[in-house]
Amino acid sequence: MTDATERLVNLALYLAAARGAVTRQRIRADVAGYPPAAQQDETAFARMLERDKKDLRAAGLVIESDAEGNYRLDAAATFATGVTLAPEEAAAVRAVGVALLADPSFPFAEELRFALAKIATALETPDAPVRALTADEEPRRQGSAVAALSDAVATSKLASFEYTNSLGGTKPHDIEPFGLFARDGRWYLVGRDTLLDETRTYTVGRIRDLSVNAIKPETPDFVRPAEFDVANFIGLPFQYGREQLDATLAFEPGEAWRAAGMAAGKGELATRADGSVTWRVLARDRRRLLRWVVENGPGISVTEPSDLAQELTAGLSAAAMANGGAAHG
Numbered sequence: 001m002t003d004a005t006e007r008l009v010n011l012a013l014y015l016a017a018a019r020g021a022v023t024r025q026r027i028r029a030d031v032a033g034y035p036p037a038a039q040q041d042e043t044a045f046a047r048m049l050e051r052d053k054k055d056l057r058a059a060g061l062v063i064e065s066d067a068e069g070n071y072r073l074d075a076a077a078t079f080a081t082g083v084t085l086a087p088e089e090a091a092a093v094r095a096v097g098v099a100l101l102a103d104p105s106f107p108f109a110e111e112l113r114f115a116l117a118k119i120a121t122a123l124e125t126p127d128a129p130v131r132a133l134t135a136d137e138e139p140r141r142q143g144s145a146v147a148a149l150s151d152a153v154a155t156s157k158l159a160s161f162e163y164t165n166s167l168g169g170t171k172p173h174d175i176e177p178f179g180l181f182a183r184d185g186r187w188y189l190v191g192r193d194t195l196l197d198e199t200r201t202y203t204v205g206r207i208r209d210l211s212v213n214a215i216k217p218e219t220p221d222f223v224r225p226a227e228f229d230v231a232n233f234i235g236l237p238f239q240y241g242r243e244q245l246d247a248t249l250a251f252e253p254g255e256a257w258r259a260a261g262m263a264a265g266k267g268e269l270a271t272r273a274d275g276s277v278t279w280r281v282l283a284r285d286r287r288r289l290l291r292w293v294v295e296n297g298p299g300i301s302v303t304e305p306s307d308l309a310q311e312l313t314a315g316l317s318a319a320a321m322a323n324g325g326a327a328h329g
């Protein structure tokens with residue numbers, strides 16, 4: 001799926017789930033695929049959104065707007081235009097859909113099942129040829145929790161749960177849920193802790209006893225900040241946790257071309273005279289940082305802090321010796 005197509009799907013799903021009209025600013029903040037204001041000016045964003053709305057309208061979605069620039073999807077008037085799929089296209093859609101239905105962490109199984117029913121008279125899931133895993137840690141429970149939290153985000157209802165932090169401490173939290181995202185096999189919730197009055201990121205896999213406020217379901221419990229953008233909270237795997245250390249990584253000359261993509265806009269990159277690249281980045285979990293370096297190497301190393309660099313070298317040497325190789329200094 002191309003970035004533009006994915007953005008269109010995200011926009012359609014967002015408008016369909018919204019309770020009432022939404023502003024252009026909320027679309028920009030909440031719908032994945034639109035660049036933040038720091039990367040794209042308002043005029044360019046407005047043009048992009050207008051093109052996307054035109055494409056969705058051409059596909060049969062009735063999107064209304066008012067004088068204040070708010071948008072809503074008229075579900076009653078919306079219809080699906082006829083789609084003719086070649087056999088190989090239908091097979092590809094079916095394969096992807098079956099894989100997601102077989103994934104217990106996918107939170108929108110029923111909606112997907114109805115969609116797939118339109119292109120197949122029968123859909124059997126036990127013999128799925130491939131398997132997707134949106135979340136690789138307790139996928140069934142994460143999928144159930146994300147489905148409930150997605151509704152809480154869409155309806156602006158308070159969520160309460162027991163949360164175990166990275167140090168093993170557990171305590172209750174009351175959260176105003178602002179947004180969700182998936183990263184490297186884990187779902188994350190971003191929301192304001194009402195007791196601490198801070199916006200934080202919570203790993204859904206560490207949430208227990210989740211409940212969403214069911215009182216006055218049509219009435220929001222809070223107003224999400226207009227400037228909120230979930231993209232600002234999406235970090236690299238080692239940027240979640242309670243630690244905080246400034247790390248410096250080095251990409252060898254032959255691997256320097258990978259640096260910009262792997263940095264994902266985080267930290268600072270600098271090219272050296274020999275063609276290598278150094279990357280200064282904030283880390284919040286030493287173990288995950290080391291794991292990330294090992295998984296994405298060779299050609300990537302830690303230079304600072306020195307004790308972490310030594311730990312990486314010692315670990316690689318021990319692994320090499322255990323597998324019959326020579327230790328590297």
